[in-house]
Amino acid sequence: MVLGGGAAGFFGAIACAEANPAARVLLVEKTGKLLSKVRVSGGGRCNVTHACFSAAQLVQHYPRGGKKLKEPFQQFGAQDTVHWFAQRGVALKTEADGRMFPTTDSSETIAQALLDAARQAGVHILLNTTAEQFIPLPEGGFQVQLTGVHAQTLTAQRLLVATGGVPKTEGYNWLRQLGHTIAEPVPSLFTFNVPESPLKELMGVSVPHARVVIAGEKLDYEGPLLITHWGVSGPAVLKLSAWGARRLHELSYTGTALVNWIPTYNEETLRQWLHTFRDENGKKVVLVNPLFGLPQRLWRALVEQAGIGADVRWSELPAKPQNRLIELLLRMPLAVRGKTTFKEEFVTCGGVVLSEVNMKTMESRLVPGLHFAGEVLDIDGITGGFNFQAAWTTGYLAGQAMSR
Template sequence: MNVAIIGGGAAGFFAALSCREAHPDANITIYEKSGKLLSKVKVSGGGRCNVTHACFRISELVKFYPRGSKQLKKAFGQFDTNNTVQWFEGRGVKLKSEPDNRMFPVTDNSQTVIDCLMREAKRADVHITMHCPVIGIAKEASGFLLKTKEATFEVDKVIVTTGGSPKQEGFDWLRELGHVIEPPVPSLFTFNMPNEPIKKLMGLSVPYVAVRVQGTRLNAEGPLLITHWGMSGPAILKLSAFGARVLHELNYEFNVQVSWVGVLSEREVQEQLEQLTAFHTKKKVLNLNTFGLPSRLWGFLIQKIDLREDITWGELGKKGQNRMVNILTNDIYKVQGKTTFKEEFVTCGGVGLQDVDFNTMQSRKVEGLYFAGEVLDIDGVTGGFNFQAAWTTGFIAGKLLE
């Protein structure tokens, strides 16, 4: 049996290795259009490779996928985070969990993961052909004809692991085979705020905030990072992932509402301020911050609501308290544009999930054609979830079950 895997990324390698395990006699070839293999693995997590996430209950794991959670629930039943950890550690790649549950190799070096996958591919006698874009694929009675610039190959099975595409034309060849293609739009992006003074606090991180997009139902919680272009961090990236299509329709121009005190209610904040006013009348507001906010942010917010730098809690008064409650729970910033990570870009969109059998990852339109990874209309929030989907779908597709 000749098996062609189109795409030399995480899903492609995992599909190849799974295929070898299930089909010892198969002739397996990865076709990679560029001169680089596993390029996203290389840059992921700042070059450390966020292999997966320490979430070991499938019912909880699927909540981190804005698109594909229902289908992945079935797929994770075959290969989940537990299996990922066992797979890598069984091949000499020890993983560690960080406080936010992201999992990295203990070496903190993505090359460790790349070396493992390359070593396993060599051991499994997987052929790798680089600089070899597949420019056409045709279904034949006995299999497929794969066309590259140099030659045409006859194969029995094809696994497509080409990843996401920023443009719909990148999926035209799959649409021509009868598949529905959900239009790709960016997911996982940061918010640009060109006219907001908060950018002067760039580099400042707030451990826990609640954010929402005004006029929508989109909301998220978690750490927030202020950057030289606006806002980033897990809370913002989660908001961008779950709101990918809505924010695209808004042309990335909207107001984001930030509660710097997380999920504390206005009433709870009011009560804390009243206590401060009662017990610390002579202390300066600037010097006493009981909400755990970074001092630079606290000073910025005081300045934003036009309070004197030397005002004391006793001088704050009812109006001052109300302004402070509002800025802490309902601070508004205007977003005008987005910034995506060039090497790590993630899109929602791709092959429609209704066209794929997630028990096997086989196309419902073309027998013998399989999909894995981001070529599907599946994407997760930041934190190792996109790689987990790649490992899982690659593992299942590689088994090539009928």
């Protein structure tokens, strides 16, 4: 029996049913919807995995769980995911940043492939049904009490828990009662709210390469940055939020984010560059001639905040406003006051600690026959298809082991 109709649950159910056609595989989903995260991922395109085909490289994209995933990824990695979908008629393409999507650019392609594979493998699906409790039996297996549309009591030889990440710690109490230790759940992959942002008018402006640092913390990340009406987003912020999920939670999502808009420069190299530029371009008006490939609107905002007048030429620029401009280019302070979930892709860090799980089979070391897959485990990746890859891998290994 599989609990959870998401990516990990489906992959586990299919893997089990395909490996052992004689097994009766039942998938139980508490809502009326299947694969809901798959459908909304990547803006409805579904970021299936990442073009990272070495297990040693792949594990570097997981703020939590990376080290323990090396062996599982050697068993079923990103290349295996590509092959799995290709075998079922779904071709994937790689974008410039390494993210992989179906060539149709539709998440429905992925959802349908999983639904078809489950149906062909003979997986039975119960919707609007909840496993209220399950009791390990002395002779092995579990007695499972189902409530909802398909209320009944069943016996299951093996059980796969693929119920996803739970935002509130109480959601894991049933696993604690079985003796499992839970790493406290906190949000990951979120954007920063900056209510007093000096950049509010620049909503939609993006910079392909910026560096975001949390002042006073060992937290920083480089990547594309997007200015939003509520603050800042984009891969640089999302990935920083993933690596710093626990610390940012401790800080109550408040602090100062320092943005370096031109991270290839430091104070010394920037001053040298500007000195040469001024000598050669003294007649140019500062405000209307953006430098470093920065968007016009962003450059104007930085120049205005530095207190540089609309008609000031580089040759006339006093030292004080130039220093202020340098400071804004390298360390623009944004007062972070809270977070916003990125689109609908809610990710939690936390869950069942991995030391209590056999990572070859995803079986509990405490309760024989109980397996885990996906976000219920203390595993989470940065944005870019890594969370789905962890779901496919852990689901596949659990399903294979259950079939035996």
